[in-house]
Every structure is written in structure tokens, then in C-alpha cells.
Amino acid sequence: MPEPRKPTKASPKVIAVGNLKGGTGKSTVAVNLACALAVSGHRTLLIDTDPQKSATLWGKGGRLPAAVADFPVRDLNAAGEWLSELDLLKGRYARIVIDLPAVVSPALASGFLVADMIIVPTSISDLDVQATRRTLLHVANARRERRNAAPIVLVLPTQLRRRGWFGDGGIKAQLGPLGEPLLPPIRYDPAFGAAYKAGRWIGDAARGGKGHRDIMELFKATEAMLRDRIGFFAQPRPQPAAGTALVRPVG
Numbered sequence: 001m002p003e004p005r006k007p008t009k010a011s012p013k014v015i016a017v018g019n020l021k022g023g024t025g026k027s028t029v030a031v032n033l034a035c036a037l038a039v040s041g042h043r044t045l046l047i048d049t050d051p052q053k054s055a056t057l058w059g060k061g062g063r064l065p066a067a068v069a070d071f072p073v074r075d076l077n078a079a080g081e082w083l084s085e086l087d088l089l090k091g092r093y094a095r096i097v098i099d100l101p102a103v104v105s106p107a108l109a110s111g112f113l114v115a116d117m118i119i120v121p122t123s124i125s126d127l128d129v130q131a132t133r134r135t136l137l138h139v140a141n142a143r144r145e146r147r148n149a150a151p152i153v154l155v156l157p158t159q160l161r162r163r164g165w166f167g168d169g170g171i172k173a174q175l176g177p178l179g180e181p182l183l184p185p186i187r188y189d190p191a192f193g194a195a196y197k198a199g200r201w202i203g204d205a206a207r208g209g210k211g212h213r214d215i216m217e218l219f220k221a222t223e224a225m226l227r228d229r230i231g232f233f234a235q236p237r238p239q240p241a242a243g244t245a246l247v248r249p250v251g
């Protein structure tokens with residue numbers, strides 16, 4: 001596993017990437033954000049909870065700077081074990097990014113329950129926006145359950161094809177009514193598909209391209225938000241129990 005360039009003293013943060021609509025770019029965002037975090041010096045683990053295993057397949061050649069673990073939540077009964085394991089992993093990684101499946105599932109519920117930040121990628125198409133609205137209902141449930149430890153929830157516009165929609169009314173008009181803050185968008189860039197084929201992150205496969213630039217903007221925005229909430233995260237959290245992590249990252 002590649003070592004981070006510089007050690008980090010920051011407390012661990014869990015970032016879940018989910019949407020009930022398939023193909024909105026969850027895995028693309030989760031993989032590349034995890035790699036941007038790893039390259040910036042955070043010891044980062046990307047957890048794939050999706051039976052489709054997109055993130056695992058992306059990392060199987062061992063060419064991603066982030067560690068990748070195929071770690072699904074088998075069923076509702078296994079959720080407790082999964083959450084305990086995650087607590088252990090938080091002792092070893094500064095950032096854990098969770099790629100969630102596009103279905104209402106124990107993985108989705110567990111991810112929303114444990115995340116410090118939930119990123120909901122969506123295009124601005126009506127179909128995606130409707131699914132995003134449904135996703136946010138599940139997020140609202142998690143918020144209610146968590147009360148004092150509510151996550152930061154952010155909508156991420158993805159796969160944008162028209163340049164002019166940057167910062168103009170298009171994104172805001174479609175996604176603003178969802179009522180959650182918007183992240184800087186990820187444009188459509190075929191280099192993401194090529195990066196998947198090459199088993200590399202966008203910063204290796206197409207360094208300096210628009211996809212890479214957008215991922216770096218996303219990375220900066222999410223890190224700034226996690227930093228700003230540092231007081232919030234300083235609340236006591238349950239300590240991971242002593243033990244050995246079961247999950248063995250690949251790559």
C-alpha cells in the first residue's frame with residue numbers, strides 16, 4: 001500500500017458518497033476524491049460497499065494512491081459488526097471514503113449513520129433530481145437519529161456538459177430547491193472512463209485536465225468544510241475498541 005507523503009494529525013473523517021439513482025457518478029467521485037486525499041498526505045481508505053464492486057475493480061491493479069477495501073454490509077444483522085470494524089479502521093486512517101450502492105440497503109443506512117460528511121452526486125436532469133430528493137429523505141432520517149452528531153450534507157452536481165452552466169442559474173435552479181448546499185460541480189470528462197480502464201485516478205491518467213481540476217476543487221471544498229466544523233467534531237466520540245481490523249485493503 002502506498003505510504004502517505006506526510007503524516008496527518010487531523011482526527012479521522014468519514015465521507016460517504018451516495019445516491020439512490022444509479023450512474024450519477026458516485027464511484028467516480030468516491031475513487032478520485034479518495035485519491036486526491038491520499039496524494040495530499042492523508043492516509044486514506046476507500047471502502048466499497050456496492051455489490052457491483054466498481055471501486056474495487058478500479059483499484060484492483062494497485063495503481064491508486066488510496067487503499068481500497070471491498071467491504072459490503074452483508075445484511076441488516078451484519079451492520080453492527082460493520083460499524084465496529086469501521087471504528088477500528090478510523091484508528092488507522094485519517095480519511096475513509098465510502099462508496100454506497102444505489103439502493104435502499106443496510107449499506108446506505110450504515111454509511112449515512114456513520115459519515116461526518118455525506119456527498120450526494122447528481123446530474124441536473126429531472127430523473128436524477130427526483131432520486132436525489134428521495135435520497136435526501138433517507139439522509140433526513142439519519143440526521144434525526146443522530147441528533148448531536150448530524151453529518152454535513154452536500155449535493156454535488158456531476159457530469160455537466162455545458163460550460164455555460166458553471167455558476168449560472170442552471171445548476172442552482174435545478175438543485176437549489178433540494179435545500180442542501182451545493183459543491184463545486186464535476187464536468188463531464190471522458191478522461192474519467194479512461195482512468196477507470198487504466199486503473200488509475202484522474203490525477204495520474206489526465207493530470208491537469210478538467211476532470212482532475214474539478215476533483216481538486218471538490219477536494220479543497222470538502223476539506224475546508226471539514227476544517228470549519230472542527231469544533232463540532234471535537235465532541236466526544238466512542239473510542240474504537242482494541243482489536244484487529246478484519247478488513248484487509250487491497251492494492
Ligand SMILES: Nc1ncnc2c1ncn2[C@@H]1O[C@H](COP(=O)(O)OP(=O)(O)OP(=O)(O)O)[C@@H](O)[C@H]1O
Nearest residue numbers: 022023024025026027028102159187188189190193
Ligand atoms: N464526470 C464524468 N464525466 C464523464 N463520465 C462520467 C463522469 N462521472 C461518471 N462518468 C461515467 O458514468 C458512468 C457511471 O459512473 P459511476 O460508475 O461513477 O456512477 P455510479 O453512481 O457509481 O453508478 P452505480 O449507481 O452503478 O454505482 C461510468 O461510465 C463513468 O465513467
Ligand SMILES: [Mg+2]
Nearest residue numbers: 026027050054
Ligand atoms: Mg458506483
